[in-house]
Amino acid sequence: MLQVLNLSKRFGGMLAVDDLSFTVNAGEIVGLLGPNGAGKTTTIRCVASLLQPTSGNILLNGHDVSDDPVAAKRALAFVPEVPNPYEMLTVMEHLRFVAAAYGMEEELVHAEEILTRLDLWEKKNDLGASLSKGMRQKLACACAFIHRAQVFCFDEPLIGLDPKGMRELKGMMMERRAQGNAMLVSTHMLDTAERLCDRVVILKRGKLIAEGTVAELKERLQSSSDVSLEDMFLELTEEIPGS
Amino acid sequence: MRAVALLSAFKFKNSLRTLFSDPRKLLPLAVAIALVALMIVLGQIGINQPHPNASHEHLDPRAFHAGVLLSLILLGLSFIDSGLGDSLLTFGMSDVDYLFPSPIPRRVVLAFRLPGLMFGALFMAGFVLMAFDLAMRVAEPKWQHVGHTTPPGWAAPAALFLSGGIYMNLAMFISVRMNNRKMIHRALMVSVFVVAGLLGLVGWRLGANTVEAAVLSKVVWWLFLPASLATESLLAGYAKEPSLAPLGWLAVSYALSLIPMFTAKANWYEQSIVSTERSFAFRQAARGGYASLMGAKASSLKSTRSRMYTLKPFGSGAMSLFWAHLCAAAKRPFGNFIGPVFGGILAGSFAAFAASANKDTETIGLGALFAIGLYCSMGFLATAKAACESAIRRRELLSPLPFPGWQSVAANLGTPYCTIILFFSGCGITYALFRAPYWPLVSFAFGVGLPLRLSARMILQYIIGIAYPDAADKLQQFFAVGVYAIATSPFLVAEFIICLPGMILHSFWIVAISLTLIQIPIGAVLLLLAGKASEKAVATGEPVSVMSVVRRNR
Numbered sequence: 044m045l046q047v048l049n050l051s052k053r054f055g056g057m058l059a060v061d062d063l064s065f066t067v068n069a070g071e072i073v074g075l076l077g078p079n080g081a082g083k084t085t086t087i088r089c090v091a092s093l094l095q096p097t098s099g100n101i102l103l104n105g106h107d108v109s110d111d112p113v114a115a116k117r118a119l120a121f122v123p124e125v126p127n128p129y130e131m132l133t134v135m136e137h138l139r140f141v142a143a144a145y146g147m148e149e150e151l152v153h154a155e156e157i158l159t160r161l162d163l164w165e166k167k168n169d170l171g172a173s174l175s176k177g178m179r180q181k182l183a184c185a186c187a188f189i190h191r192a193q194v195f196c197f198d199e200p201l202i203g204l205d206p207k208g209m210r211e212l213k214g215m216m217m218e219r220r221a222q223g224n225a226m227l228v229s230t231h232m233l234d235t236a237e238r239l240c241d242r243v244v245i246l247k248r249g250k251l252i253a254e255g256t257v258a259e260l261k262e263r264l265q266s267s268s269d270v271s272l273e274d275m276f277l278e279l280t281e282e283i284p285g286s
Numbered sequence: 287m288r289a290v291a292l293l294s295a296f297k298f299k300n301s302l303r304t305l306f307s308d309p310r311k312l313l314p315l316a317v318a319i320a321l322v323a324l325m326i327v328l329g330q331i332g333i334n335q336p337h338p339n340a341s342h343e344h345l346d347p348r349a350f351h352a353g354v355l356l357s358l359i360l361l362g363l364s365f366i367d368s369g370l371g372d373s374l375l376t377f378g379m380s381d382v383d384y385l386f387p388s389p390i391p392r393r394v395v396l397a398f399r400l401p402g403l404m405f406g407a408l409f410m411a412g413f414v415l416m417a418f419d420l421a422m423r424v425a426e427p428k429w430q431h432v433g434h435t436t437p438p439g440w441a442a443p444a445a446l447f448l449s450g451g452i453y454m455n456l457a458m459f460i461s462v463r464m465n466n467r468k469m470i471h472r473a474l475m476v477s478v479f480v481v482a483g484l485l486g487l488v489g490w491r492l493g494a495n496t497v498e499a500a501v502l503s504k505v506v507w508w509l510f511l512p513a514s515l516a517t518e519s520l521l522a523g524y525a526k527e528p529s530l531a532p533l534g535w536l537a538v539s540y541a542l543s544l545i546p547m548f549t550a551k552a553n554w555y556e557q558s559i560v561s562t563e564r565s566f567a568f569r570q571a572a573r574g575g576y577a578s579l580m581g582a583k584a585s586s587l588k589s590t591r592s593r594m595y596t597l598k599p600f601g602s603g604a605m606s607l608f609w610a611h612l613c614a615a616a617k618r619p620f621g622n623f624i625g626p627v628f629g630g631i632l633a634g635s636f637a638a639f640a641a642s643a644n645k646d647t648e649t650i651g652l653g654a655l656f657a658i659g660l661y662c663s664m665g666f667l668a669t670a671k672a673a674c675e676s677a678i679r680r681r682e683l684l685s686p687l688p689f690p691g692w693q694s695v696a697a698n699l700g701t702p703y704c705t706i707i708l709f710f711s712g713c714g715i716t717y718a719l720f721r722a723p724y725w726p727l728v729s730f731a732f733g734v735g736l737p738l739r740l741s742a743r744m745i746l747q748y749i750i751g752i753a754y755p756d757a758a759d760k761l762q763q764f765f766a767v768g769v770y771a772i773a774t775s776p777f778l779v780a781e782f783i784i785c786l787p788g789m790i791l792h793s794f795w796i797v798a799i800s801l802t803l804i805q806i807p808i809g810a811v812l813l814l815l816a817g818k819a820s821e822k823a824v825a826t827g828e829p830v831s832v833m834s835v836v837r838r839n840r
């Protein structure tokens with residue numbers, strides 16, 4: 044579904060992502076973990092073809108992001124790190140615009156359901172400028188779920204959401220996984236990642252330092268079974284003498 | 287295509303709706319329209335005045351032609367230069383988040399920038415036509431009529447629009463296509479200065495005719511084809527030559543200039559994101575306060591060089607707040623302190639040179655001073671608004687501070703005011719040092735009168751900033767200018783009345799002194815009002831209506 048092949052991204056002299064390869068299969072949620080500045084956002088932005096990879100390829104549903112961006116993006120739903128809604132568009136108009144952009148106006152029948160689950164239905168006629176931070180985040184998620192994407196990329200989607208919002212969002216992600224969609228979720232919330240993600244990819248300074256299911260990682264580190272992902276994450280990102 | 291059209295329609299509809307939902311916001315609209323109308327009427331009256339200088343010599347049409355061509359070339363180069371900067375690819379952050387990741391082809395996104403470019407070209411065309419008209423009146427070149435056909439009236443504007451549009455499209459193409467634009471930008475700037483210098487040198491050594499011949503040479507004609515064709519269309523009417531041929535070529539070139547722009551396969555989103563994020567951060571900083579902060583932000587985004595600033599706290603009460611602002615401004619010493627002094631010295635010496643050269647240029651020098659004073663006042667007023675907005679935003683920090691509102695207003699405005707004093711006194715003192723014509727009066731006006739007047743205006747702007755903080759979109763921001771115009775009008779009337787005795791006695795000194803003196807009570811009263819408004823705004827975070835501040839004033 045989503046294949047990242049030898050992706051590198053350089054900003055001036057700084058290599059933000061270094062020869063990164065991983066795959067997200069259909070019906071799978073993959074967590075993208077790493078300390079601040081590890082290159083998570085950069086990777087996700089390359090997937091959304093907002094950034095041009097310095098080298099390497101990204102395949103979305105078999106379409107190369109650089110060669111055929113339109114077809115690739117049609118399969119992708121993207122939630123940015125800090126979503127800025129259009130100040131002069133209402134919540135409902137955001138959904139209508141996104142549905143039109145993906146050519147899926149018929150999906151707007153689900154708008155009420157999605158907005159209600161995210162507690163935005165009463166706000167449907169409010170302007171983007173008047174939304175609080177959490178509501179902006181929820182609106183971006185609602186826009187991601189309104190069209191029938193096969194691949195979802197979330198950049199720290201849970202930050203700023205209230206407990207109910209978090210639960211609903213995680214629920215919606217799991218429903219989509221059950222429907223066979225691929226999801227890439229970057230997050231710092233390791234306990235959530237442990238419960239939500241099928242596999243995790245851990246980055247450090249742009250390099251992949253570990254990949255696999257939580258159980259596999261435990262095995263690799265020969266840790267006892269009651270060790271949490273958090274302990275392993277800290278051990279991995281601390282221990283490996285990094286570049 | 288449909289989606290982007292939908293987006294624009296929604297935006298437009300909602301910004302009209304927010305504008306018209308509140309009758310308060312319509313008042314400025316009316317004032318803005320009235321002001322524009324007034325300007326047009328005054329302009330018409332001015333244009334229809336017969337030229338005062340009856341024994342005016344007529345300019346040689348060839349020289350006039352060269353001058354027009356040179357101006358249009360410079361204009362075209364400035365368009366291209368804009369393509370080498372960030373501005374053309376700067377979108378909104380919302381576009382980065384919602385529009386760019388969507389499967390809308392980049393070409394379509396670009397196409398929706400085209401109307402903006404066209405509008406820019408149209409605006410420029412109008413402006414150039416006005417300037418051209420003025421130049422025609424002043425220079426009065428004598429044309430030889432070579433033919434009998436008069437071109438239709440729309441030919442000249444159309445030609446200007448097309449030539450501007452071609453340069454705009456070229457600029458856009460450069461933006462989309464070129465990654466390392468800084469080098470080209472520098473090269474262009476350097477070559478423009480070198481060529482200008484060369485032309486100056488040639489004109490000085492070999493006479494103006496050589497310059498004229500160089501500008502009208504075939505090389506220049508081909509190099510700046512759109513500008514040359516536009517000049518020909520513009521001037522052909524006066525020679526009564528048929529002028530539609532250049533126009534036709536311009537139309538063809540315009541269509542051709544669209545092709546490279548839309549066939550470039552480059553992923554310009556990345557460059558756009560860089561400049562969009564920079565301008566977003568810049569705007570956040572601008573909302574948060576001073577030019578200093580904006581400069582710091584801009585430079586921090588460009589280079590990662592970090593500097594240490596450790597300045598000791600100083601003073602107590604409002605003084606410490608002022609000191610904190612001053613320290614923040616000191617992080618950009620050039621923009622806040624050194625630049626204004628130099629700017630003032632530069633403006634002062636230019637005016638002094640122009641004014642002392644001879645009788646003809648005296649008006650130019652004094653006029654330049656007047657224009658500089660006016661222009662800089664407007665710029666400085668904007669900083670007052672920014673200071674006010676930042677104060678409202680930082681109300682959690684400010685409201686617990688134990689001093690009266692007027693002191694906190696004074697402290698917030700103190701730093702921008704220092705910049706102003708540096709600039710204007712630099713200007714006034716330089717002018718005085720040169721002993722240029724009327725130097726005592728001019729230096730008094732620049733060193734004392736204008737800064738005092740500006741302080742009163744800044745406080746007024748601060749009050750308006752508190753009353754009208756909601757400038758969510760460009761339309762509203764535009765009309766907020768009208769509010770300021772309304773608020774200043776009573777003060778303008780008061781100033782006019784106070785000037786009357788001086789005008790009757792024909793004494794500039796009386797006018798200047800009375801104008802200066804009246805600013806002190808006005809400023810004090812406004813400061814008190816601003817303090818009250820600020821206390822209210824800081825306490826509630828809500829806009830305070832101007833009327834309610836006046837009413838509560840005991």
Ligand SMILES: Nc1ncnc2c1ncn2[C@@H]1O[C@H](COP(=O)(O)OP(=O)(O)OP(=O)(O)O)[C@@H](O)[C@H]1O
Pocket residue numbers: 054055057059077078079080081082083084085086560
């Ligand atoms: N436009 C840019 N120009 C230069 N450097 C950049 C740019 N964008 C990101 N970087 C650098 O790339 C590195 C990776 O940044 P990125 O935003 O991908 O990190 P992240 O893993 O998302 O971090 P966080 O957890 O803080 O969100 C950082 O060192 C950052 O400074």
Ligand SMILES: [Mg+2]
Pocket residue numbers: 083084085124198
């Ligand atoms: Mg990030």
